[in-house]
Amino acid sequence: MEIKPLDNDTIFAEVCCIGGNRNLDMKSELTEQERTALRSVQIKLEWLKKMIPKGLSAKIAYEGEEAVGFIEYMPIEHSNFHKGKDLYIINCMIAPHTPPWEEPQEQRIPGCGSALVQAMIENVKDKCKGIVTPFGFAYTEDMKDFFNKFGFEEFENEGLKMLIKRFEPVEIPSPIRYEQKYQFRQVPGKVVIDIFWSSKCPADPYTLLNLRDVCKEFGEGVVINGFCVDDRETLVKYGIESGTYVNGKFPWSTYGPLEKKEIREVLTNTLKANNSK
Ligand SMILES: CC(C)(COP(=O)(O)OP(=O)(O)OC[C@H]1O[C@@H](n2cnc3c(N)ncnc32)[C@H](O)[C@@H]1OP(=O)(O)O)[C@@H](O)C(=O)NCCC(=O)NCCS
The missing domain is CATH 3.40.630.30 (Gcn5-related N-acetyltransferase (GNAT))
Known part of the structure; x- marks a missing residue:
């Protein structure tokens, strides 16, 4: 070695x-x-x-x-x-x-x-x-x-x-602690994904890229907002270090990288729930 x-x-x-x-x-x-x-x-x-x-x-x-x-x-x-x-x-x-x-x-x-x-x-x-x-x-x-x-x-x-x-x-x-200021902004009739990610570990960009690819499959019903927290300004503004929120909620069982399959499942269920309201 x-x-x-x-x-x-x-x-x-x-x-x-x-x-x-x-x-x-x-x-x-x-x-x-x-x-x-x-x-x-x-x-x-x-x-x-x-x-x-x-x-x-x-x-x-x-x-x-x-x-x-x-x-x-x-x-x-x-x-x-x-x-x-x-x-x-x-x-x-x-x-x-x-x-x-x-x-x-x-x-x-x-x-x-x-x-x-x-x-x-x-x-x-x-x-x-x-x-x-x-x-x-x-x-x-x-x-x-x-x-x-x-x-x-x-x-x-x-x-x-x-x-x-x-x-x-x-x-x-x-x-250094950041006050959580992130507030979910609803877009009528759409599922909104907010991802807070950093470049420090490839695991975050991996989730970001999978989310973007899957969102394209779902078309206009899904909106994705990416917040890169590499710099302190974004951390101060939102107070969130990492995580992917769907309609303001954290629906995943893991904080690790997300695969396309689990993203598709969550989006399908969220769209169904939205449509049945
Ligand atoms: C912890 C880690 C670095 C140890 O590597 P390693 O090559 O096994 O370490 P070494 O062989 O040099 O171990 C030196 C000694 O520490 C001990 N040791 C190894 N891992 C240990 C641990 N987690 N806790 C306590 N002792 C540990 C070894 O048994 C060895 O003891 P010895 O000197 O009595 O023989 C390795 O297991 C690792 O990389 N883990 C994953 C870390 C991770 O998740 N990184 C982020 C990924 S995204």
């Missing part, structure tokens, strides 16, 4: 490197889902390119030619959700494990996660006073014991619970 820096040769692998999307760019034939995933990683790619000059970086793990994991981090000053300085924050990380959707089950590469964290520490230790991270990410929500092995400790500040690894004394960050 080799850990490579984020550069022109590895950037595409970084954005593709989640679960089922892994190494999409290397596949010769793509399924419909993979084509949508590829469109969504392009959106993340654009965001990443904007963030790199601001200090965002990453390390990518390779097994031979194949990218198998990554860790992405940036100066906390660019986080929309934390007040802090002289710290880096881990945006996301992944090493081979078994996410729920993957068939056949993926083989762990013992030591991969550790190698990524150590490479990140080496990269930032002279650029900041410490690193903070959430307790875990999407499918491994509790990574506290994993991060403890590298000297990360738990802290709580104004309700913000995270882990910190200090290189020198540093003020712990506090949360």
Whole structure:
């Protein structure tokens, strides 16, 4: 296994490197889902390119030619959700494990996660006073014991619970909270979808693209409003971090990426309910 820096040769692998999307760019034939995933990683790619000059970086793990994991981090000053300085924050990380959707089950590469964290520490230790991270990410929500092995400790500040690894004394960050101001605006005779999405993880654009495609199938009966929350102004205006609302309600059983099938089901039922009023 080799850990490579984020550069022109590895950037595409970084954005593709989640679960089922892994190494999409290397596949010769793509399924419909993979084509949508590829469109969504392009959106993340654009965001990443904007963030790199601001200090965002990453390390990518390779097994031979194949990218198998990554860790992405940036100066906390660019986080929309934390007040802090002289710290880096881990945006996301992944090493081979078994996410729920993957068939056949993926083989762990013992030591991969550790190698990524150590490479990140080496990269930032002279650029900041410490690193903070959430307790875990999407499918491994509790990574506290994993991060403890590298000297990360738990802290709580104004309700913000995270882990910190200090290189020198540093003020712990506090949360930025947004007041929820979003109000559903009805359009008579139509189903209205409001999606709040960010480019930070390809999962959100994946839902956005699926929603747009399915809305086209439904024609004029459905209206879609997309709100990109990459910048703070939109967060301040609406106070919603992410989520897809249908007629002002959250009808999904998951906060994860939405597939076309479940979108069609919800829209069909909502249109039926609208028509029977
Ligand atoms: C957590 C994760 C990074 C661990 O990767 P890994 O390659 O298995 O890590 P390592 O092999 O380097 O593990 C180092 C040690 O931590 C332990 N460890 C691994 N995952 C752990 C966890 N979740 N909690 C506690 N300990 C853990 C290992 O057993 C190992 O212990 P040892 O030193 O006693 O042998 C990996 O499981 C992962 O990426 N999970 C998914 C994260 C995710 O959902 N990301 C977002 C996707 S969108």
